Amino acid sequence: MNNNQVVIFDTTLRDGEQSPGAAMTRDEKLRIARILEKLRVDVIEAGFAMASPGDFEAVKAIASTITESTVCSLSRALENDIDRAAEALKPAKRGRIHTFIATSPIHMKYKLCMEPDDVIKQAVYAVKRARNHIGDVEFSCEDAGRSEIDFLCRIIEAAIDAGATTINIPDTVGYALPHQFGDTIKTLIERIPNADKAIFSVHCHNDLGLAVANSLSAVVNGARQVECTINGLGERAGNASLEEIVMAMRTRSDDLGVTTGIDTTQIVPASRLVSSITGFPVQPNKAIVGANAFAHESGIHQDGILKHRETYEIMKAEDVGWNTNRLVLGKLSGRNAFKTRMEELSISFDTKEELNEAFQRFKVLADKKSEIYDDDLQALVSDVRSSNELIEKYKLIALNAGSSMGETPEARLTLLINGEEQETISAGGGPVDAIFKAIEKCANSGAKLALYNVSAITSGTDSQGKVSVRLEKNGRIVNGAGADTDIVIASAKAYIHALNLLEAESAKANPQTGP
Numbered sequence: 001m002n003n004n005q006v007v008i009f010d011t012t013l014r015d016g017e018q019s020p021g022a023a024m025t026r027d028e029k030l031r032i033a034r035i036l037e038k039l040r041v042d043v044i045e046a047g048f049a050m051a052s053p054g055d056f057e058a059v060k061a062i063a064s065t066i067t068e069s070t071v072c073s074l075s076r077a078l079e080n081d082i083d084r085a086a087e088a089l090k091p092a093k094r095g096r097i098h099t100f101i102a103t104s105p106i107h108m109k110y111k112l113c114m115e116p117d118d119v120i121k122q123a124v125y126a127v128k129r130a131r132n133h134i135g136d137v138e139f140s141c142e143d144a145g146r147s148e149i150d151f152l153c154r155i156i157e158a159a160i161d162a163g164a165t166t167i168n169i170p171d172t173v174g175y176a177l178p179h180q181f182g183d184t185i186k187t188l189i190e191r192i193p194n195a196d197k198a199i200f201s202v203h204c205h206n207d208l209g210l211a212v213a214n215s216l217s218a219v220v221n222g223a224r225q226v227e228c229t230i231n232g233l234g235e236r237a238g239n240a241s242l243e244e245i246v247m248a249m250r251t252r253s254d255d256l257g258v259t260t261g262i263d264t265t266q267i268v269p270a271s272r273l274v275s276s277i278t279g280f281p282v283q284p285n286k287a288i289v290g291a292n293a294f295a296h297e298s299g300i301h302q303d304g305i306l307k308h309r310e311t312y313e314i315m316k317a318e319d320v321g322w323n324t325n326r327l328v329l330g331k332l333s334g335r336n337a338f339k340t341r342m343e344e345l346s347i348s349f350d351t352k353e354e355l356n357e358a359f360q361r362f363k364v365l366a367d368k369k370s371e372i373y374d375d376d377l378q379a380l381v382s383d384v385r386s387s388n389e390l391i392e393k394y395k396l397i398a399l400n401a402g403s404s405m406g407e408t409p410e411a412r413l414t415l416l417i418n419g420e421e422q423e424t425i426s427a428g429g430g431p432v433d434a435i436f437k438a439i440e441k442c443a444n445s446g447a448k449l450a451l452y453n454v455s456a457i458t459s460g461t462d463s464q465g466k467v468s469v470r471l472e473k474n475g476r477i478v479n480g481a482g483a484d485t486d487i488v489i490a491s492a493k494a495y496i497h498a499l500n501l502l503e504a505e506s507a508k509a510n511p512q513t514g515p
């Protein structure tokens, strides 16, 4: 890798998953890891192996599958965390342990309850232990954005001496400003005597909407790894978004003078997959991947674009993978064509039954909708996988809901709850409201509806509607998803999916709330 190439470290599967309600199953993580590999990200942070047995298995499965990208696991600066990460990474062709400890006065005093000198000792111990397992070790100074520069210099020098090969400077709470963050990176690289022995990395959160600007400022000042996520997913306001970082570096290479190894044509497919799996919609005006990012509404703009595209466009839509949502299959397509296209989309089936079930759903969909696009296939497989991977306490058996002008909408539905059928009728402000009330009449879950969102998967009135339902119960948040050509049915599916997730999801540790 030359000195002007920036390492792209994707943490969608770790920091992204720390967004409330973005928890993913092992299989979903594998699908995202495969598209990240296609995107040619250099490092995939696959998870926090210590968080739960499920997270450990997910990191291990990704380490066993991915060959082109380095696979990384996060670990606190603790013996058990590091050993667990190393164990999960054993099958990796190229693995990395990422260990971290907080370095800001406020975190050391109130979260760690440790003296600064002891924090340095712990960091050195963690890096050495990780190096005994693996050659590629990243060390992060959590809350570096609010840490004292002299202390950062001391701990980083010690971490590099202990064997860290990448030093990450996170702006954990999104507090930094671009000029000041850039200065910090420059000062660190200039002042730390062994700085040339490690790659400097940044990891910026978006609380002030500055994550991308701060990351780019760091790059201008010598950082050569950027940590980011697809769609900017991540804790609170999220992380720096991969698509914005990569396209800024590509579009403004004249000024920034750096490159990445990313295959940008995979950006939109990756964005859609992450959105479909997490149930987090992409806002229409989101840079690069929003539905309006390349749409021109005003007459003046349209006229300009027709005369000469570059009057109003600085990037080509096809360079980031728009227009790749090819029309692929229809009613007459057979099982082989279906399987082949799924493989091209990096979707494989573990068992023949899973393939058959997905193919049956495809046939049902093709009867309702003549043109089946890649996004339809992704939604279809999400449906099959979520019902196969979850123990379904709740299952929708029958549903009837309609609306007539001037009449109160009513929903009649039959649910299977723990194998027992329950039928009910409920009225509501609209058909969806009536359905949710009917479901709750049977389920009595005690969950609160925190978000309801509908979007079209493809264009046209026969498009499938994709619904996200966010439920909250006792501080836990889940996002259910459902897709159907009938949005009322999609809504019921999404609500029931969320209820099943609430049942299934067990507590797992957040790496940043621990010691």
Ligand code: KIV
Residues within 6 Å of the ligand: 015, 100, 140, 141, 142, 143, 168, 170, 171, 172, 173, 203, 205, 511, 512
């Ligand atoms: O934001 C942060 O500080 C992190 C670290 C664990 C790298 O996510």
Ligand code: ZN
Residues within 6 Å of the ligand: 015, 170, 172, 203, 205, 235
């Ligand atoms: Zn973070």
